[in-house]
Amino acid sequence: MALRYYYNSETCKYEPSVVSPSKFVKKVFNFIGISLFIGICGLGYYNYMYPLVDEVNLRKENKKLKAEWQVIHSELKKTSDHLAEIEKNDDSNYRVILSMDPLSASQREAGVGGHEKASAEIDIPLIGSAMDFASKIESRLNVETQSMSELKDQWAENQKQWSARPAIQPISNKELIHLYLAFGERFLPQDGYSRQHNGLDFVAPYGSPIYATGDGVVSYASGGTTYGNVVFVNHGYSFETRYAHMSKFIVTVGQLVKRGQVLGYVGNTGHSFGNHLHYEVRYQNNFVNPINFFQRDLNNKEYEKLISHAIDSPISLD
Ligand SMILES: [Zn+2]
Structure with missing residues (x-):
């Protein structure tokens, strides 16, 4: 060195x-x-x-993939917006109509974020965020599907309840001669004293059909000295209807009956003065005025005809 x-x-x-x-x-x-x-x-x-050919191709591929992910994001956004419309309709319309409470924000968000761990493991931002978005939509869809199922059940229950509720006249207007609006304490001329009259009296020709006013089960069908030939129908939901003084009944205890089904025919059996149907409605074991259970279901013409036959009567026929 x-x-x-x-x-x-x-x-x-x-x-x-x-x-x-x-x-x-x-x-x-x-x-x-x-x-x-x-x-x-x-x-x-x-x-x-001076990139290699492979690298040039990879760059092109990457650019294309980015564009495709943007399209996926855009589609996910549209799906999310449509779902939001369905959620809004559910809370503001369907649940209101069926008297159900809208879902709270916490119920709506239940399960959102359940896939966060899976998406967090993907460290590619575009794919990760798309996965998050899709997971949230999936969770919201699960909640909405459950909500729709509840709506369907509630709708079916409401239908059942409305079908069971007494809601039509037990005697058709075609046969009706007079309707004695005689609910409450009424004078009975034949007996010469007043007593509680718990129903309405429909005067109609002997043998006119008597219809069940709501779906239910025949809970009693027999003859007696007071009601004569009588049928009780248990409608559930605390409702019961009674049809008295029939010439004959054609249903048996335990039989399911539908609204409008013939139970028997007008007669004059039991403690009765003239062919008529004595009709009662009981709610929660109390007698209620039956007029409130068919009047609203009549159209204008039917209602006018009913009024023309109705007599606000101080007396009753049984
Ligand atoms: Zn009566």
Whole structure:
């Protein structure tokens, strides 16, 4: 190795320059480091400026994939918006009509985020966010599906309840001669005293059909001295109807009957003065005025005809 000299101002002589081993090693490493840095930068610049064919294709593919994911995102957004419309209709219309409470925000969000862990494991932002979006939509759909199922059940229950409720006249207007509006305490001329009259009296020709006023089960069908031939129908939901003084009944205890089904025929049996149907409605074991259970279901013409036959009567026929 060639010696190097330096001028020593203290001794006023040229003296040999001695480099320590550690300084020598440090200089070598510095040289290698700088060379590597320059080499890597040069290689990167070269690759960028002159990419390989595969890399060009990969870049194109990547650009295309990004565009496709944007389309998926856009479609997911549309799905989410449609779902929001259905949720709004559910809460504002369907549930209101069926007297059900709208779902709370916490119920709507139940389960949202259940797939967060799975999507968090995907560290590609576009795919990860699309997965999150899709997971949230799926959770909302599950809640909405459950809600629709509840609506369907409630609708079926309401239908059943409305079918069971006494809601029509037990005697058709075609046969009706007079309707004695005689609910409450009434005078009975034949007996010469007043007593509680718990129903309405429909005067109609002997043998006119008597109809069940709602769906139910025949709970009693028998003959007696007071009601005569009588049928009781249990409608459920605390409703019962009674049809008295029939000439005959054609149903049996335990039989299911539908609204409008013939139970028997008008007669004059039991404690009765003239062919008529004595009709009672009981709700929660109390007698209620039957007029409130068919009047609203008549159209204008039917109602006018009913009124023309109705007599606000101080007396009753039984
Ligand atoms: Zn009566």
